[in-house]
Amino acid sequence: MTKDPKRFTEDFMAYVKAKNPGEAEFHQAVLEVVETLSEFLVKNPRYVEAKILERMVEPERVIQFRVPWTDDKGNIHINRGYRVEMNSAIGPYKGGLRFHPTINLNIFKFLAFEQVLKNSLTSLPMGGGKGGSDFDPKGKTDSEVMRFCQSFATELARHIGPDTDIPAGDIGVGGREIGFMFGQYKRLRNEFTGVFTGKGIGWGGSLIRPEATGYGTVYFAEEMLKTKKDSINGKTVTISGSGNVAQFAVEKVLDLGGKPVTLSDSGGTIYDPDGIDREKLEYVKMLKNYYRGRIYEYADKYNVQYFENERPWSVKCDVALPCATQNEISGSQAETLLKNGCFVVAEGANMPSTYEAEHKFLNAGILYAPGKAANAGGVAVSGLEMSQNSMRMSWTREEVDEKLKCIMENIHSMCVEHGKGSNGVVNYVKGANIAGFVKVADAMLAQGLV
Numbered sequence: 001m002t003k004d005p006k007r008f009t010e011d012f013m014a015y016v017k018a019k020n021p022g023e024a025e026f027h028q029a030v031l032e033v034v035e036t037l038s039e040f041l042v043k044n045p046r047y048v049e050a051k052i053l054e055r056m057v058e059p060e061r062v063i064q065f066r067v068p069w070t071d072d073k074g075n076i077h078i079n080r081g082y083r084v085e086m087n088s089a090i091g092p093y094k095g096g097l098r099f100h101p102t103i104n105l106n107i108f109k110f111l112a113f114e115q116v117l118k119n120s121l122t123s124l125p126m127g128g129g130k131g132g133s134d135f136d137p138k139g140k141t142d143s144e145v146m147r148f149c150q151s152f153a154t155e156l157a158r159h160i161g162p163d164t165d166i167p168a169g170d171i172g173v174g175g176r177e178i179g180f181m182f183g184q185y186k187r188l189r190n191e192f193t194g195v196f197t198g199k200g201i202g203w204g205g206s207l208i209r210p211e212a213t214g215y216g217t218v219y220f221a222e223e224m225l226k227t228k229k230d231s232i233n234g235k236t237v238t239i240s241g242s243g244n245v246a247q248f249a250v251e252k253v254l255d256l257g258g259k260p261v262t263l264s265d266s267g268g269t270i271y272d273p274d275g276i277d278r279e280k281l282e283y284v285k286m287l288k289n290y291y292r293g294r295i296y297e298y299a300d301k302y303n304v305q306y307f308e309n310e311r312p313w314s315v316k317c318d319v320a321l322p323c324a325t326q327n328e329i330s331g332s333q334a335e336t337l338l339k340n341g342c343f344v345v346a347e348g349a350n351m352p353s354t355y356e357a358e359h360k361f362l363n364a365g366i367l368y369a370p371g372k373a374a375n376a377g378g379v380a381v382s383g384l385e386m387s388q389n390s391m392r393m394s395w396t397r398e399e400v401d402e403k404l405k406c407i408m409e410n411i412h413s414m415c416v417e418h419g420k421g422s423n424g425v426v427n428y429v430k431g432a433n434i435a436g437f438v439k440v441a442d443a444m445l446a447q448g449l450v
């Protein structure tokens with residue numbers, strides 16, 4: 001075994017690329033982890049000798065299935081469904097479902113791999129998984145979405161369960177879709193259990209779950225700022241996306257006295273220099289969650305600028321919260337953010353920074369939090385939803401929010417503990433990867449070669 005961390009990374013990536021050809025996002029997610037872990041691993045050979053990392057990049061199980069459904073006109077459509085059950089060393093598989101036309105197995109493997117380390121960071125007993133479909137909910141009626149979800153859940157039902165695999169939402173999957181899938185699961189199994197999280201409040205959901213990812217990301221940014229005796233208060237904040245995570249990130253930034261100035265969707269970005277206030281946020285929630293409209297409608301309504309096909313990263317800000325999708329900040333966009341004075345980046349989305357962007361942020365020594373740390377609040381409150389379901393009780397909004405805050409503070413402390421360099425600068429990527437890895441790796445060592 002080589003003692004040279006750089007060589008270790010190169011050898012391991014050659015192995016991963018040979019076994020998983022053409023899976024660019026999966027390679028990227030693994031590279032980020034191996035690069036930051038290699039020094040730790042060569043000093044702790046027990047993990048290397050037991051091939052823990054080789055086992056962690058191999059899903060325990062991959063399920064792929066056909067999802068046939070009919071549209072409102074009676075036309076037949078065939079989509080593809082997936083569930084990647086990545087790692088169950090510390091608990092049942094847990095992670096969201098994504099419905100988006102661009103997905104493929106590579107995307108789900110990257111997301112599931114990230115999820116394993118993220119779930120470990122929450123300190124709750126959850127393994128990692130991810131899944132979804134190439135179904136595009138855009139432009140579909142409620143009844144079409146329902147028929148698709150019922151067909152998807154009919155196959156998925158035989159692979160999941162409240163103690164085996166507990167899916168939740170992600171891009172394109174919110175309360176409406178979870179409802180349709182839960183309903184179908186219940187009908188097939190004749191049991192009412194916590195098999196999905198993100199359920200409605202009246203039927204087993206947890207208060208604060210819808211808010212948790214966005215709130216948690218802002219709590220994490222606030223924790224990072226505290227280390228500089230600073231806060232969100234008075235800061236200009238750029239946010240991408242306009243879905244679940246982005247909406248509640250805006251809400252928490254407002255609560256903490258910051259000024260959110262952008263939102264986006266796959267069509268472009270709106271820039272509101274006066275700030276997206278609570279009334280405008282309510283409009284965005286209605287526009288996106290109820291009317292399922294496009295973000296340019298905000299620009300028309302409030303007479304602000306709309307940058308078609310552009311992302312928010314050229315807008316001057318102190319804090320950037322990417323909350324849309326993977327690789328939405330390129331290297332040159334990261335440079336622009338830094339040049340404009342941005343000194344905090346907290347990732348609400350999963351892997352929104354390209355490899356180049358991430359290294360620009362790290363080299364600049366800014367407060368940069370990777371998604372697996374900053375956006376862990378969503379899955380953490382899913383874990384709390386599971387606990388409440390098992391106990392057949394529910395906590396108040398204040399109780400859940402307080403637990404969420406504690407979990408985000410704890411993740412921040414773990415990142416500092418494992419990521420603080422001799423110069424005092426915290427590498428949150430390294431901290432999150434080491435802290436997340438050790439818990440899973442030790443469980444795998446204890447459970448033998450499985």
Ligand SMILES: NC(=O)C1=CN([C@@H]2O[C@H](COP(=O)(O)OP(=O)(O)OC[C@H]3O[C@@H](n4cnc5c(N)ncnc54)[C@H](O)[C@@H]3O)[C@@H](O)[C@H]2O)C=CC1
Nearest residue numbers: 170171172213241242243244245265266324325349350378
């Ligand atoms: N919902 C949750 O609890 C969690 C979500 N995440 C991550 O947060 C991100 C956003 O997810 P949600 O808000 O839940 O989904 P959502 O479906 O509610 O919203 C997604 C947003 O991203 C935008 N978007 C999607 N693809 C895009 C593209 N190619 N270019 C530009 N914009 C695009 C959409 O227009 C929409 O505004 C994803 O990366 C997801 O994996 C992470 C942790 C938990």
Ligand SMILES: O=C(O)CCC(=O)C(=O)O
Nearest residue numbers: 095096168170378379382
């Ligand atoms: O709440 C969950 O189980 C999953 C959330 C999720 O998909 C994520 O953290 O990326």
